[in-house]
Amino acid sequence: MKSVYATTGGIPFLKSDPARWGFQYLEDIATGYWYSQVLFSAVELNVFGRIETGCTTPADLAAAAGCKLLELTRLLTVLVRMDLIHITPGGLVNSQLARRFLVPGQPDYMGDFVLYRRYMQAGWSGLTLAVAQPERPADPGVLTADSDYAARNFHYVRAMDRLARLKARDIVAGLNPDAWRGPILDVGGGAGALCRELVRSQSALGRPVTATLFDLPEVIAVVRRLYPQEDDWQGIGVIEGDFRHHDFTEDASFGLVVLSNFLHAYAGETARQLLVKAAALTAPDGVLLIHDYFPDRTGRRPHKGSLYDLNMMLNTFDGGCQPAGTVREWLSAAGLPHIFVQDLESDSTIMLAGRSKRVQAILPAAKRNHSMLDVWPAAARQLGFSQAELIRTDQIRTAAWTREKCRFGCAGYGHNRMCPPDGIDHAAMVKMLAEYRWALLVIATPPGKQFHDQLLALEKKAFLAGLHKALAFGAGPCPVCSRCPVDGSCRHPDLARPSMEGSGIDVYETARQAGIHLEPVIEPGRYVKYVGMVLLI
Numbered sequence: 283m284k285s286v287y288a289t290t291g292g293i294p295f296l297k298s299d300p301a302r303w304g305f306q307y308l309e310d311i312a313t314g315y316w317y318s319q320v321l322f323s324a325v326e327l328n329v330f331g332r333i334e335t336g337c338t339t340p341a342d343l344a345a346a347a348g349c350k351l352l353e354l355t356r357l358l359t360v361l362v363r364m365d366l367i368h369i370t371p372g373g374l375v376n377s378q379l380a381r382r383f384l385v386p387g388q389p390d391y392m393g394d395f396v397l398y399r400r401y402m403q404a405g406w407s408g409l410t411l412a413v414a415q416p417e418r419p420a421d422p423g424v425l426t427a428d429s430d431y432a433a434r435n436f437h438y439v440r441a442m443d444r445l446a447r448l449k450a451r452d453i454v455a456g457l458n459p460d461a462w463r464g465p466i467l468d469v470g471g472g473a474g475a476l477c478r479e480l481v482r483s484q485s486a487l488g489r490p491v492t493a494t495l496f497d498l499p500e501v502i503a504v505v506r507r508l509y510p511q512e513d514d515w516q517g518i519g520v521i522e523g524d525f526r527h528h529d530f531t532e533d534a535s536f537g538l539v540v541l542s543n544f545l546h547a548y549a550g551e552t553a554r555q556l557l558v559k560a561a562a563l564t565a566p567d568g569v570l571l572i573h574d575y576f577p578d579r580t581g582r583r584p585h586k587g588s589l590y591d592l593n594m595m596l597n598t599f600d601g602g603c604q605p606a607g608t609v610r611e612w613l614s615a616a617g618l619p620h621i622f623v624q625d626l627e628s629d630s631t632i633m634l635a636g637r638s639k640r641v642q643a644i645l646p647a648a649k650r651n652h653s654m655l656d657v658w659p660a661a662a663r664q665l666g667f668s669q670a671e672l673i674r675t676d677q678i679r680t681a682a683w684t685r686e687k688c689r690f691g692c693a694g695y696g697h698n699r700m701c702p703p704d705g706i707d708h709a710a711m712v713k714m715l716a717e718y719r720w721a722l723l724v725i726a727t728p729p730g731k732q733f734h735d736q737l738l739a740l741e742k743k744a745f746l747a748g749l750h751k752a753l754a755f756g757a758g759p760c761p762v763c764s765r766c767p768v769d770g771s772c773r774h775p776d777l778a779r780p781s782m783e784g785s786g787i788d789v790y791e792t793a794r795q796a797g798i799h800l801e802p803v804i805e806p807g808r809y810v811k812y813v814g815m816v817l818l819i
Contacts, residue, residue: 305448306582306628315403316589320360322400325393327354329361330376330384338373356595356602359577360588368668370727378809432500439472439504446475446542452626453573454479461643462569464491467536469525469560470544471495473505474518476573477540481517494536496521496528525556535565542573543630545609546590549600554612561616561635569641570618572633576606578660580671581625607660609633623656655720655818661743662724666736668811669725669798675718675817677795679788682708688784699772700760701784708786714817718751722816723796731761733812738777741816749818755782757812782815789813 298307324330327347337343340358344351358374361367366380376385383392425437453476464484468477477493484491497505499522509515521528539560545553557572564570575590587603594601610621610633618635622645625631634644655672662670688702689695696703706714724740726733737754744752762777772778782789793800793813803810 304628305445309445309629310583313589316593317364317585318399318403320357320364320589320592321366321396322403323357324361324366325384325396326400328386329358330367330380330393331386333367333374333376334381334385338375340374343374353595356588356591360585360592363577363585363588371666435500436504436507439501440508442543443473443475443505443508446472447479449542449573449626449628449630450476450479452628453571453632454483456624456626456632456645457483458644458646459483459487459489461640463489463537464493465536466491466493466538466540467496467560467563468493468540468542469496470547471497471540471542472501473508476542477518478514480538480540485517490517491537493518494521495519496523496525498522498524525559526552530563534563535568536563537565537568539564539568539570540573541571543575545572545574546594546603547598547601549602550604550608552600553602553604557609557612558616561613561618564618564636567638567640568636569644570613570635572609572635573630574633575603575630576609577603578605578607579623579625579631580659581629581631582627583629586629587631606631606633622654655722658722658740658744658816658818662722662740665739665743666732667724667726667740671723671796671798673721673723673792673796675715675721677792678715678721678815679791679795680708680712680715680786681788682786684708684783684786684788694759697766698759699766699770700756700778700780704770705780706785711786718817718819720818722818723793723798724814724816725798725811726814727809727811730758730812733757733814734761734779737779737814737816744816744818751817751819753817754779755785755787755815755817757781757814782813787815 327349329343329347332343332346337346340355341351343349343358344354347354358367362369366377366384368375368377382388382390384396385391386393425434429437466477466480468474471477474493474495477495481491481493495502495505495518502520502522541557541560545557548556561570575587577588577591579587581587591603594603606623610623613619613621613633613635618637620636620639620641622634622642623631624634624645634641659670659672685702685708692701694701698704722740724737726736734756737756741752741754756779758781760778760780762774767773782792790800792815798813800813
């Protein structure tokens, strides 16, 4: 299926809804300046102009713009997620939007206007003063640039705890309480919102567990101010120290080890070493729970992981968000090969790992199946697809009119053995979909033969990984041969695949079910993308 390119996520805080109840909408607004600053910096560094003139690798861009390679690469990752640049086999290219408005010399260049918006940004920082009466007293509880370390630390711990309490409810509600046991070790858990919620969940079932909250002494001092009551510490002990240097006893073992928003405070190798240390503290039948932001995840907020990585680059000594694929490798190497990943309804992700297959029981069946397939969007992107989304087969929309539209509207009707009136008819497609539960929608750009080859490679990869039912559906007529034999046979049934729309699938509505917006191409030269599908299990 061909369509104008459109981002899947958009800028989330622009999508208002008066019926909202959760906090995430406010969080999206509060971090809105992250998006604008990425754009300002990219224009100031002339990233788009340099790409257009041949700097198609991060190294080329770094040399031309006088930038540090690692830091620039992290910025480029965000620009890719924001759909302002794309990664192709030939290197980086500008999106059609960036090429039109952000490349110097183009007729519609707007980079100077964008930077004027940045110039106006400083004035907006005075909005409170502009609204308030001059005699209004300053609020002593508001954090300012002049606040000392103790005040900043207090505000930080309190603020993170308020967010963590909301996250903790979502995390614990999605876990099977019968599939894990204590004791709990909450590493770098701040005020302990997650371990407190975990303790409550077991206590409510008459299975009291103990938890140990591990954090820096100055953090624990703030936590005791925030939670001064004895009841606040029921079942919860404390270790004050630095996890990097703390020596646990040789027999230390925990049924559940929690690393919530912890790994991103450290650079790659240090983060790996701390993960290995946490894995060693996990009991043989225990679970390691990681809650974090991952740059290679899409989830509900496709940009947040890569943006949060920039946030850590700017606001910590050497912190950074690690890709989920990298953390998976670390966990397997550390002896925890059974791994499940689940995106939260908000903007972060949990990863569950263990030595035993018993760890799979911690997720409900539906989430477990989704998590088991979670590697395939990343696998698709590694094969060259620009986007890939898992979708339940009951979300795939079929309709009889799609094949009729091929008959009345396509000049190729009757000339390709994989298309109507041949191929898979609507009734057969409906019957086939009932035999599957999950599929993967994939997006890429022309040429069609390359897209088709990528689909076949993905289907083969899934088959060899044990998904023996894997079957690919392409976009438009099968491109394997220049034309089909006149006798109605197929020269290459091993390579030929039917299209989605030619098999009775409403591609536009199915894409919407996966969160992908499609529109018809209405002008020559507009960005075109192909939509394909691989049925998995």
